[in-house]
Amino acid sequence: MVRVKRDTPLHERAVDFGDGAILSEAILDKANEQLFYVAQEVLDYSEGLLKMKEDGYFDALNRRIRNVANPIENNDVVNLGFMNSQYIPTARAEADLAKSGREKTEHVKASTNQLKIDTEQTLSEARTFTTSIKKQTEVLRGKAEQHMVTAHAYKEKAIAEANKATSEANRAHGEANRAKGYVEKYKPEVKGSWTFDDYRQYAVDGVGLGGACIYNDGTKYKALMILGNTSDDDKCRRIWFWMMPT
Known part of the structure; x- marks a missing residue:
């Protein structure tokens, strides 16, 4: 795209009127043309400037804005360099932290799902094992009742044997005391x-x-x-x- 534009000199006037000069149409037109041309050029130049829209905000007409200084006040415009040096590293660190947190969350979620599966399997095995134990317990209960009858008979026999052993122990204690007397009497x-x-x-x-x-x-x-x-x-x-x- 080629654009041709006029550049009217503004540092000096096209016509300098003097006292008693003859004002011809050409001279007046030349003087007015300079002002007219400048007004046209200013209007054309303003077409590429920021324009305030009806809502009170400026429109950059989808163009870049260059040579913006670093912001100082809270309402200053922020340039890309300042953004990269101040906010981008922090934002990237926050993003990395969020990504790490998300990965950890996914890992915990996967571990939780696996734990849920393992728990359900363990519960199923526990139910099966409990049923088996219950059946075995019933069998052992019957055997225990049989053994209880046998144990009662052995208990009576053991009491009799214990009484006999007590008598033997008492007799042995007497013999030991008697032997101790001999030792005390004849020891060197x-x-x-x-x-x-x-x-x-x-x-x-x-x-x-x-x-x-x-x-x-x-x-x-x-x-x-x-x-x-x-x-x-x-x-x-x-x-x-x-x-x-x-």
Whole structure:
């Protein structure tokens, strides 16, 4: 599309009237034509400008608006660069967050549906299992009643056996007390370390005169140690074995 337009000079007048000059038709027409042409050009130029419509809003006639500065006041126009630097990243982050939330929701929804299916299957299996258990319980109930009769008979027999065992226990207790009396009466007198239940340190002397003892050593030598008597000279420990003639 080629557009031809007129550009009338506006920096100077086409006619400069002087005092006493003759006003001819040509001169007046030339002066008026400059004003007429300028008015036409301004009208043509205004056709491409923002126009206020009947509703009070401007119409850009579907054209771009360039060289718009960054907004300062709340009612300023926002350019694309400012929008990309300020609002687009935030909007994109919000969109990504919304997308992630939607994906999580879809995942939870799928998991919930699967859980519903599994639950229904489990309930079905539970009903079948409960029916089977109920039948088995009835069978076991009959057997239990039979066993109860048998158990009652065994109970009577067990009571009799328990009474017999009590009598035997009482008799054994009496025998034990009697044996304990013999032990207390005839037990030998023991002094020093005559206990082998637990390990003891060999280096510790025994009690009584001479410090003799028998130790169950579990620390250094790990053996049964006989510690001799030092009452002779306090330097040498002696251990004698006497063989008494019969």
